[in-house]
Amino acid sequence: MVGDLSNAHDVSRAIAGADTVLHLVSTTLPKNSNDDPIYDVQSNVVASLHILNAMVTQKVRNIIFISSGGTVYGNPIYLPINESHPTNPLVSYGITKLAIEKYLQMYERLHGIRAITLRVSNPYGERQRVETAQGAIGVFVYNALKNIPIEIWGDGTVMRDYIYVSDVAETFVKALTYRGEHRVFNVSSGIGTTLNALIDMLEAVIGKSVERRYLPGRPFDVPVSVLCNDLGRGELGWTTLVSMPEGIARTVEWMRRELAQS
Ligand SMILES: NC(=O)c1ccc[n+]([C@@H]2O[C@H](COP(=O)([O-])OP(=O)(O)OC[C@H]3O[C@@H](n4cnc5c(N)ncnc54)[C@H](O)[C@@H]3O)[C@@H](O)[C@H]2O)c1
CATH class of the missing domain: 3.40.50.720 (NAD(P)-binding Rossmann-like Domain)
Structure with a gap:
């Protein structure tokens, strides 16, 4: 529809x-x-x-x-x-x-x-749209595979809480049947990762280094965002299953298939 x-x-x-x-x-x-x-x-x-x-x-x-x-x-x-x-x-x-x-x-x-x-928090994974540049991982994976330098706003110490898409989707399913008293839940990994560490992980997954270009930071980017997910784990009976290296590897595989078809 x-x-x-x-x-x-x-x-x-x-x-x-x-x-x-x-x-x-x-x-x-x-x-x-x-x-x-x-x-x-x-x-x-x-x-x-x-x-x-x-x-x-x-x-x-x-x-x-x-x-x-x-x-x-x-x-x-x-x-x-x-x-x-x-x-x-x-x-x-x-x-x-x-x-x-x-x-x-x-x-x-x-x-x-x-x-x-x-x-x-910051979801990532297969089918993340690159063109809107919403979310660093989709853009970074695309650039790395296309040998385009990765642009970083700031010095790369900006820290975010990345969560793999299937772990996010699982919370939707849990929320459907939740009948407890709480109404607002963080959905996150609870783990902070800097942009620099993210690129290090990406390089390890693809087995090569990528060029990094550091640009001035953006005023609306908070320096750190890491969310506690204890309430959701306890009340929704949910947990994260996909680690960042695994999630990045899956995203790289998906992006490789996409690029091969385009
Ligand atoms: N991607 C992120 O990093 C992130 C993080 C936290 C929360 N969210 C939220 O999760 C939700 C989904 O995010 P996403 O990244 O998939 O975004 P997205 O932009 O890919 O999806 C938004 C959807 O809304 C649809 N849409 C836009 N305007 C519409 C309209 N007037 N009528 C009907 N449909 C319309 C679009 O077609 C699109 O399918 C959004 O509410 C977003 O704010 C996203």
């Missing part, structure tokens, strides 16, 4: 007869959301309210919303960041994610819609 989240009719059609809505749509990226916050609000917050209103009308009782563990917290006050860490996003993308989370909670209070938020 094809449709536009900003179109109430399309949304209504999409959720007809559903038990649960898994909300993965985002019209913006962290890096471009500050360019036009009005668009960010209209196309994400207002559009998400269309979903919630349609759910009320059609008596769809559950929603799982994919939020952003990398942006809703802002600069960390302590590490690893747990779900009760203050939320001071540096980008509109994080503000709108947070606003949607709050509306989910409001609709739960007012209309009994069970709403689970998953604050995903």
